[in-house]
Amino acid sequence: xxxxxxxxxxxxxxxxxxxxxxxxxxxxxxxxxxxxxxxxxxxxxxxxxxxxxxxxxxxxxxxxxxxxxxxxxxxxxxxxxxxxxxxxxxxxxxxxxxxxxxxxxxxxxxxxxxxxxxxxxxxxxxxxxxxxxxxxxxxxxxxxxxxxxxxxxxxxxxxxxxxxxxxxxxxxxxxxxxxxxxxxxxxxxxxxxxxxxxxxxxxxxxxxxxxxxxxxxxxxxxxxxxxxxxxxxxxxxxxxxxxxxx
Amino acid sequence: xxxxxxxxxxxxxxxxxxxxxxxxxxxxxxxxxxxxxxxxxxxxxxxxxxxxxxxxxxxxxxxxxxxxxxxxxxxxxxxxxxxxxxxxxxxxxxxxxxxxxxxxxxxxxxxxxxxxxxxxxxxxxxxxxxxxxxxxxxxxxxxxxxxxxxxxxxxxxxxxxxxxxxxxxxxxxxxxxxxxxxxxxxxxxxxxxxxxxxxxxxxxxxxxxxxxxxxxxxxxxxxxxxxxxxxxxxxxxxxxxxxxxxxxxxxxxx
Numbered sequence: 239x240x241x242x243x244x245x246x247x248x249x250x251x252x253x254x255x256x257x258x259x260x261x262x263x264x265x266x267x268x269x270x271x272x273x274x275x276x277x278x279x280x281x282x283x284x285x286x287x288x289x290x291x292x293x294x295x296x297x298x299x300x301x302x303x304x305x306x307x308x309x310x311x312x313x314x315x316x317x318x319x320x321x322x323x324x325x326x327x328x329x330x331x332x333x334x335x336x337x338x339x340x341x342x343x344x345x346x347x348x349x350x351x352x353x354x355x356x357x358x359x360x361x362x363x364x365x366x367x368x369x370x371x372x373x374x375x376x377x378x379x380x381x382x383x384x385x386x387x388x389x390x391x392x393x394x395x396x397x398x399x400x401x402x403x404x405x406x407x408x409x410x411x412x413x414x415x416x417x418x419x420x421x422x423x424x425x426x427x428x429x430x431x432x433x434x435x436x437x438x439x440x441x442x443x444x445x446x447x448x449x450x451x452x453x454x455x456x457x458x459x460x461x462x463x464x465x466x467x468x469x470x471x472x473x474x475x476x477x478x479x480x481x482x483x484x
Numbered sequence: 485x486x487x488x489x490x491x492x493x494x495x496x497x498x499x500x501x502x503x504x505x506x507x508x509x510x511x512x513x514x515x516x517x518x519x520x521x522x523x524x525x526x527x528x529x530x531x532x533x534x535x536x537x538x539x540x541x542x543x544x545x546x547x548x549x550x551x552x553x554x555x556x557x558x559x560x561x562x563x564x565x566x567x568x569x570x571x572x573x574x575x576x577x578x579x580x581x582x583x584x585x586x587x588x589x590x591x592x593x594x595x596x597x598x599x600x601x602x603x604x605x606x607x608x609x610x611x612x613x614x615x616x617x618x619x620x621x622x623x624x625x626x627x628x629x630x631x632x633x634x635x636x637x638x639x640x641x642x643x644x645x646x647x648x649x650x651x652x653x654x655x656x657x658x659x660x661x662x663x664x665x666x667x668x669x670x671x672x673x674x675x676x677x678x679x680x681x682x683x684x685x686x687x688x689x690x691x692x693x694x695x696x697x698x699x700x701x702x703x704x705x706x707x708x709x710x711x712x713x714x715x716x717x718x719x720x721x722x723x724x725x726x727x728x729x730x731x732x733x734x735x736x737x738x
Contacts, residue, residue: 289634307640318631322653322735334649335639363735383639 239265239303239387239419240286245295246444247281254444255281259295261438261447263421265386268413270434271423272474274482278445279423283389286421287312303386308332311380313390317372319364325351325375326360332383343382350382351375355408370401377409381418390422394429406432414457427478431455431470432462439474441481448481449474520704525711528704536693536705540712543689546602546674547720550609554666557610558617559659566625566651567643583615587673591680605677605689612673613666620662624655660728667720675713 245259255278263269271279284290285297287310299305319328326347333343351357354374364372373393380388394402410433413420424430430437431453439449451473455466502522508514509521516524529536561579565572591608598604628651636646678691690709697706 287634287638289637307638310638312635312638314631314635316631318629318635320632320650320653322656331635331649332639335636335641335645365735379635 239263239300241298241300242282243296243298245282245285245292245297247278247285247290248293256285256292257444257446259445259447261450263419265419266417268410268420268433268435269422270430270437271421271440272425272427272430272437273440273445274425274442276445277440277442279440280391281445282440283391283421283423286310286387287389305387308336308383309386311383311385311388313373313376313380313388313393315392315395317364317369317376319372319375319379321364324361324363325356325367325378328364328375329378329382331379336383346382350378353381353412354378368401369397370405373397373405386419388418388420390420392423392425395425402429409433410461427471427474428462431467431474437470437474439477439481441478449477451477517701517703520707524704525707528702529708529711532705532708536690536709536712539688539690539693539709540716543671543674543678543691543713544716546605546609546677546689547671547716550606550613550674551663551667551670553606553610554614554617554670555663558614558662558666559621561614561618562621562625562655563647563652565622579615579618582611587612587676588680591677595677595681601681605674605681608677608680609670609673612676613670616665616669617659617662620658620665621655624658625651627658628654657728657732660724660731664721664724664728667724668717671713671717671720 240263242259242261242263245256246254247256248254259282271282273279281290285292288305319325320331323331329347329350330340330343333346334340348357348360351360354377356371356374356378359367359371359375364375367375376393380390394405397405406429409420412418413433422430422433424433432455434453437449437451437453438447439451440446441448451470453470455461455470456464458464461467506521506523509519509524514521520528561575565575587608590611594607594611595601595604598607632650632654633646636650641649674689675691678689679695682692682695690713694706694709697703697709
């Protein structure tokens with residue numbers, strides 16, 4: 239879908255956030271960008287979203303995949319909902335910005351909220367929702383425009399572990415059912431191993447891709463306990479041991 | 485029970501203070517032209533309300549007109565400053581200068597320059613009142629969450645959509661805080677302007693009645709006018725507080 243060719247990013251302050259990033263993202267992949275704080279993984283996400291431009295190198299989209307408004311769904315670390323709007327109004331926002339009327343959008347808003355398990359909370363305002371529910375609304379908002387690419391920037395980092403596990407399971411299921419292309423930034427080896435079909439391990443200062451690992455953890459209820467999962471966690475841990483500066 | 489007590493406390497304190505005041509005036513036999521007691525003040529209002537009520541109405545008209553003008557000016561400048569860094573750099577120091585210059589000092593000039601006395605008073609009160617609205621609204625606009633601005637960009641939002649659907653609603657709580665401060669400042673500005681204008685100005689506001697009463701040593705009437713001003717200030721403050729509560733009820737509703 240998109241190719242990163244020798245992409246680097248240097249901020250005006252002189253910080254080299256990313257250096258010589260090369261990767262091809264295929265349609266339908268669930269890619270985890272995994273690395274410690276300061277390895278430029280969020281910056282890479284912003285470059286892919288077009289929110290910032292690379293200093294050198296290029297981001298080449300396949301023919302017919304150049305993203306326009308609404309083609310990229312973005313989920314931030316915080317839910318960042320409009321506090322004055324209901325869950326349904328928050329999900330409506332991307333459609334509203336492209337001129338759809340509320341009546342036109344009503345059915346789609348309903349099914350999208352149901353998709354994240356919040357059908358009964360359409361009229362609730364953010365203040366009345368728990369952290370996990372707010373994040374579900376935020377995911378629904380990213381999905382409602384049926385984006386070709388879903389970018390997620392550590393969306394579950396601020397949630398408690400029980401809520402995080404539920405959301406991870408639901409997101410993985412959503413990916414399997416919809417076949418969406420997802421790029422997911424995380425600093426958790428376990429999260430990356432559970433969720434992704436491919437893991438790009440990044441090392442910091444400057445941010446580089448240190449390893450490109452294909453995951454083959456079998457689907458099923460014991461995904462978190464099976465031997466393949468444990469082997470993958472072990473493999474990633476070893477990779478970090480080798481690439482991390484002391 | 486505690487809540488009820490808290491509600492009643494200011495009134496109880498007021499009654500107590502008024503009682504002490506009246507008691508002292510009686511006990512020390514202070515003449516009404518030095519310090520009138522609450523009863524004398526109330527009687528002064530009863531005998532002079534035909535003069536005081538229109539004066540109150542006149543001062544309130546200036547206050548409310550100035551508050552509306554300050555709101556329009558403050559919000560417009562805040563939006564323009566948020567939209568253009570150059571405009572912000574050009575305007576900000578002048579807004580501060582206007583704010584720190586005492587209105588008493590510039591009121592005589594404004595009263596000379598502006599022929600129409602009502603407009604002159606409104607201009608003075610607006611100068612006093614607009615700054616809190618400007619600075620609070622500007623702070624609110626600047627504090628719009630950057631993630632939401634990114635989200636609007638990713639969805640191809642126009643400048644106007646970003647302004648009306650995101651920036652202005654985000655700044656609403658800050659704007660309302662500024663409005664509440666400006667509401668009482670507008671009253672202060674109106675009174676100061678009336679003082680400066682004196683009989684050469686509108687010659688009908690409460691401040692003018694206070695000056696007039698002081699010249700004639702009608703101290704109870706002076707106090708009655710003061711009480712009207714104080715009550716007006718409280719009513720304006722409370723009304724804007726209610727407006728704030730009403731407009732923000734949606735986002736505070738759990």
